[in-house]
Amino acid sequence: MRGKGWIRDILSHFIILLLLGAGLLALSKKAGEIPALAALDYLDKALTAAFVLYGLMVLIFIFQLFSSAKLERFSPGNPDSLARLDRMRRFKLPGGYTKLQETLPDFRSYFRSSFIGPGWKRSAAQPFDAVFVRKRKLPTFGRTPYVDRVFIFYHPMLNVLIVDQILKECERHITEFYRFYPAVRNTILFVTDMKNRDEVTSAGAGAVNYLCNPGRRISLYPLLLDMESGRFFYPLDTTLLSRRRRFYHWIQKLLFRRRIKEAFRPKSQKQS
DSSP states (O other): OOOTTHHHHHHHHHHHHHHHHHHHHHHHHHHHHSHHHHTOHHHHHHHHHHHHHHHHHHHHHHHHHHHHHHTOOOOTTOHHHHHHHHHOGGGBOOTTOOOHHHHOTTHHHHHHTTSSOTTOEEOOOTTSSEEEEEEOSSOOTTSOOOEEEEEEEEOTTOOHHHHHHHHHHHHHHHHHTTTTSOEEEEEEEEEEOOSOHHHHHHHHHHHHHOOSOOBTTBEEEEEEEETTTTEEEOOSOOTTSOHHHHHHHHHHHHHHHHHHHHHTOOHHHHHO
16 A cells, blocks of 8 residues: 655655766766776776666666556555545446446346356355356366356445455355365456445455455455446456466456446447
8 A cells, every 4th residue: 555655755766766867977978078988998888787777777666656556555444545546447437337227227137147158057155146156178187177166246235344254255165165166266246236435435445455365276356346336346466366367367357347338238328
């Protein structure tokens, strides 16, 4: 999470880099004006190495600048932090995708049946609206076949405490049923039509902050659909997952988002 001195730290690092760059340029210019120094071969090599190192420092600074913005951990109890999360455009569905519960009043039945698509089998549900598993196309060598799992959870008064509680319930479910349904790739979709935008943003912070790695070789990727305000939250930091696992959940996120847009398309767009 960004501290209060985040901007001050960035500015101080920028000023230091600026002074170092100006110093290197001045030193290089001064060395070129003195014939005795200009004739030294090793001085050119030293200056070249210094500029290369300076360039690396600039690249590291830029990387840290964007990483600190991208991987910010949001505080559910901090209004300023939640305001930053609420302003992030990446979590907003296209214009017109608000009040989705009015577009499809029986949305809970849709999520329990049609949303997940073919090839998935329903398993134990409580306390979720639905839990789906699908066998993976991997050789089993006589063992129980691996599956992918998707949890669907709706709550009309969702908040960050409920999100944290349900994520823990997902982790327990994964462990308890691993013998029968060994799922190392798990996704949960939270759905709410709550009108309190701040409370839903706080719940969204619980999904955005989640690190997706509840256990060894197991991933759990939370998504949160805010039907009232048209937002779709997902984790920002997935660095604890392998690249293949990150790619899988990225594809799942895009697939779920596309299905949501297709199912809840505004009437004006359907007519056009």
